[in-house]
Amino acid sequence: MHKEIPHIVFNSQKPNNSGIEILSIESLAIRKDDAVDHHPEKAHQVAFNMIVLYTAGESKQLVDFVWHTVKKNTIIHLSKGQINAFQFTKNLKGYILLFTEDYLKKQINALPKNELIRLFNAHLFSPIIQVPKDSNVVRYFELLFEEYNSQKEDYNQESTYKSLHSIIFYKLERLKQYQTFHLKQSKQLNIFLDFKSLLEKHFTKSRNADFYAEKLNITYKHLNTICKSIISITAKQFIDEFIVLEAKRQLVNSEIKSTELAYALGFEEPTNFVKYFRKNTGFTPNQFKKELN
Structure with missing residues (x-):
């Protein structure tokens, strides 16, 4: 069995944590060499x-x-499963705000639906937001950091975290x-998100x-039209980009063999996977592993 890609789980130092943590970039940089299971710069x-x-x-x-x-x-915002x-x-x-999938689910009713789509659909949008000088969003990160690191225990501290997070x-x-004014809640967007969920599965x-058009009860032509409208590429191109990204994520682990990965991704022959990967x-x-290392 091959060694897994470094997979960093949520592990707050704060007792009875509900699934949220905030730390400073400086503190992580200072202790970067102390991590047992990974190095944050790798x-x-x-x-x-x-x-x-x-x-x-x-x-x-x-x-x-992609280096940004x-x-x-x-x-910079990342969703669960991405490479960082x-x-x-x-x-x-700066500040690093971490929160688990369970924490996000509990917060969903208090959060704007569009923001969940914009932040946590990596295939749709750039992970970067450049904050204007007149925005006060930085102050709310500072407040959350101060609250989280306060030595004084407050009976409603968790409620404060949730409010600031929202x-x-x-x-x-x-x-x-x-940055994403073109994206509106629509039937097309919902079908695309359903397509993405089916692809992940x-x-x-x-x-x-x-295969996916049939499961969505639409024609291949209709699925292509939707993909071109939402992400400006065809359904097949989106499928290929998705699978290549999954392959790259696995290849971060230098010990996994191409043969092993080919079967894991559903290729019947390893040579077909090599050709597919090289084509895309x-x-x-x-070669990709060597370049990465």
Whole structure:
């Protein structure tokens, strides 16, 4: 059995935590070499949702194999299952807000639906928000950090966390909507999200767009029209991008063999997987691992 990709679970140091934590970027940078199971500057998969706010300095952050430039007032958001890595540079400051899937589910009724779509559908949007100078969202991160790290125990502390978490989401919704004004709640969007959910469930079974169109009770042509409208690519291209990303996430682990990965992804022959991967990336799986390392 191969060694798993570094998979970082939520592990708060605060007793009786309900599933939320906030820490400073500086504190993580200081203890980066102390982690037993991973190094935060090396690619790892997160098992929680994460919002990172940079308040000073300049650097880069890896999100699903793409390095994004970050600076003062940059926000990066990742959803559960994505690949992350930090690059700690001198004078880099900010906050890292972590929360579990269960915590998010409990908060859903208090959160704007559009924001959940914008933040936690990685295939739809860029993970970056650049905060304008006149926004006060930074102050709410500061307040949550102060509350969370307060030595004074308060009987309604959890309620305070939830309230500040909700406010931050509303603030991010206001900022993100200007980047995604074209996205509106619609029948097309709902069908696309259903398609994405089916793909997440059945991608090892089928890479054929007809398969998913049939399950959605629509034609292949209709599914293609929806994909082109929402994400500007065909259904087949979306399927290929999804599967290649899944393959890359597994290949972060340098010990997994292409043969093993091919079968895990539903390919009948390892050679077919190698050809498929090379066609979509320009690399063989082994070449990609070497480039990554």
